[in-house]
Amino acid sequence: MNAAGVPKLGPEPVGTYLRNTWYVAGWASDLGDEPQQRVFLEEPVALFRDGESKANAVSGRCPHRFAPLGQGKVVEGTLMCPYHGLRFDGTGACVHNPHPGGQLPENRLGVYPLVERHALLWIWMGEADKADPALIPDFSWLGDPKWEAVRGATVAEGHYELYSDNILDLSHANFVHPALVAAAFTEGDRKFWQDGETVHAEYIRLDDYLSEGIGGMLGRIGVKQDFYGWVVWHAPAVLYFDFRAGPPGTPREDCTLLPSLHAFTPETPDTTHYFWATARDFALGDAEFTAGMRAALEFAFEQEDMPLIRDSHRLMRGRDFWDLRPLILNGDGGGVRARRMLQRLIDRERQAQAAE
Amino acid sequence: MNAAGVPKLGPEPVGTYLRNTWYVAGWASDLGDEPQQRVFLEEPVALFRDGESKANAVSGRCPHRFAPLGQGKVVEGTLMCPYHGLRFDGTGACVHNPHPGGQLPENRLGVYPLVERHALLWIWMGEADKADPALIPDFSWLGDPKWEAVRGATVAEGHYELYSDNILDLSHANFVHPALVAAAFTEGDRKFWQDGETVHAEYIRLDDYLSEGIGGMLGRIGVKQDFYGWVVWHAPAVLYFDFRAGPPGTPREDCTLLPSLHAFTPETPDTTHYFWATARDFALGDAEFTAGMRAALEFAFEQEDMPLIRDSHRLMRGRDFWDLRPLILNGDGGGVRARRMLQRLIDRERQAQAAE
């Protein structure tokens, strides 16, 4: 953390975000004894585990001297400021002042509801009393030992909606990830729909060849397959990608499944936390297989997607997506629905706040 | 390209540029099968060769998802977007949509007149119907096999006019390039004049020693020479430098000539594409000589000029050159004329646009 440090922030957040929703704050197992300093939605946040190993999220700026609390230490289950040693608990209360007198300040840190579920930490950046864990999308396979996942967590340059658009429009994969994905997702049938507040994209290709990458992973190079890609978008930018393949004619539910998570949490208007995972239910414990799978996916997401989206973001020159009057292709059916839904949800939230 | 990526750009171009003129877009031979992504005058531009190997310049931002088209591929003579595979021809028309249905969008990319001449690509960033190739300055020696050139292409920090000033005022060379240039250009006679829309600077030194650098290149260390430096500036910032040396009394036209190009194309108000070349008509094909010559010039331009001009630019703090009330020395006769001429040309162009 210290090398690059806290990102530079403006005097106030400038982006407009959906707040009453669950964002991914990190991989649960990445948060151990050391706290973490993060910026979500342009707000500094410190993550730490208390004495019961419960993960907590509090303001990442000490009220005393503005130090990054998440660069401190956990001491006796409390978060100790790295600068002058004040300690805070998960309710944001200062519980220890090591200085003479030792009076405890009444100021409390801001606290963010944080839930550990499906191997992930989910954070609620809005009104705490609305933070219902039942609203967390179901990624139970991430926590299921039947599935072995490779995964990543990085900070990507570019607006988070560009990243969720990217997953909803699998047709990019043929061009951006030639080794990983065959032409099929460009050429096959597509369907986009909305279901409540989720948006769905489906890509089906029957009786065609897999790519070297996926075909190799499945041991099915040179044999035709039916394959299915199904993406589910949850506002604001948490996506499930369900990829299945099997011999032609295999019922879809009997095809081999590779489930994926792609979760994007805005750090600033120009940078995005990117959490991804893809799992398999075969070759479990095969370290070589795992390493190859991780390398292939990491390359695809971090070396192929990210630079391209970064540059597309820069070419938008800080302007609004719709003001730039993008050409709409039929692969955009998912992204456009998701953008409109997100805008509706943000508008609704702002109207509700204005009404209060 | 991907490592650093597209430079960061403001919502709109903020500089004021001469548009109806030819800028150097690159070395013709550097544009091969791979397209190039560039920014000129704060506008993204993609360069590519079509099926007839003709070089084309189109908008470097895909109208679909704003991807950098110049990071794509050339397929069947058309420019394929790296993101979703739309293909555009040199007229800016979308000629292939690989997605189901395959309807071709009617939007056209912006197109910039591009001419390949004198081993360079020349781009016209203004009104296309005014793009007369006859206006391209004569650098025919760059394409003449009688001359062997070393050359470079880089992006330099600093306003482009600071870079053209630098070439017009050869008196800097004695201080900035001590190994390459003798005191002669500081101490000798100078003359500056204007001829139509070109500006000329001449430096003559008779019967004096060359520097180690130039003297070594010419095999004339320790012998006195007459030498002549003549710079011709073409708006906005394309310069020819004609250096000649010979035994005292040699007619100027019989002296050994080292012709140079220094062409500057603004990328942003703070960065400049710098294209340079110096040629000789002796030691042709001598790879060792070529390597030494390249190293000496590259060091001079990229390690000596560029950091100094970068820092001078930063010390201007974004303020207007004339507002800073620069002290004028007699070596500035070229730069001042060029700045005034460029301002007149820009004003004239803006008045013409306002009148239309």
Place this chain on the structure above:
Amino acid sequence: MNAAGVPKLGPEPVGTYLRNTWYVAGWASDLGDEPQQRVFLEEPVALFRDGESKANAVSGRCPHRFAPLGQGKVVEGTLMCPYHGLRFDGTGACVHNPHPGGQLPENRLGVYPLVERHALLWIWMGEADKADPALIPDFSWLGDPKWEAVRGATVAEGHYELYSDNILDLSHANFVHPALVAAAFTEGDRKFWQDGETVHAEYIRLDDYLSEGIGGMLGRIGVKQDFYGWVVWHAPAVLYFDFRAGPPGTPREDCTLLPSLHAFTPETPDTTHYFWATARDFALGDAEFTAGMRAALEFAFEQEDMPLIRDSHRLMRGRDFWDLRPLILNGDGGGVRARRMLQRLIDRERQAQAAE
């Protein structure tokens, strides 16, 4: 200097600084035959030694082409511009123009009073006629051969007041420099007071263990000591730190003294020149001891303090310190007094200027 170059500056200085005061401009012995280019209080400054080895400070921007004069050379006791060879003396007058005609421009460089004292260069960024060297704080031990000092000079990210606060509040050391400082400065008695325009902080701990770091340096690990920390702040950000330790009951004046300087000179609102030194009067000439002491202190200041203060600075998001309503702990008694005093001095200076 050339690698990173001149820092980027806005059109005009944006910070508000105390001007009629002495700032540390550098270590006297670091200014040799080569001039130095610096930015103090957002103004470019060139430092150089003239023919009598007297250190001078003049504007660091050539009036001709805005080149960084401090990147030039000293020639015959004058500062030669790296770009076109104009030479300036310590009065700011141009004394040599190497170009034909050689007329000397009448423009003078701005000149800053500069005094070499206590092994340091002290610069006055305000009205020259008020620059009284008697106002320079007494750091005579830095120039006294009885004392052997290790020292540093670096540019640190963060506002300079955050850096002076850091020294005044020694209670941070226990948390930020665990190897160097024992818990004593957090737990012991503290006293803060003001004396004229200086601010004092005192930390006393009797009969306790030194840290591994200081105890090791003094050869007193595992034996209890009385120890005393006394910090004196001189506006705007020049601090003396007097650390003493001795066997319990030793009169304070007989304890072993390690005197330190911490001097901060604003470069920009976001960056600070940091000059530090700590001296000893034992193990003189012991190179190994010196190297260990330097490494320990450099690590503490540059690897422990600086990243933390940088991130605290970023978390302030460019906002005013008091507007952020910092929680005040009792260790802040020094910093708060110093901030208030500095504000009074700045206000007084501005009122005086307004009255003139």
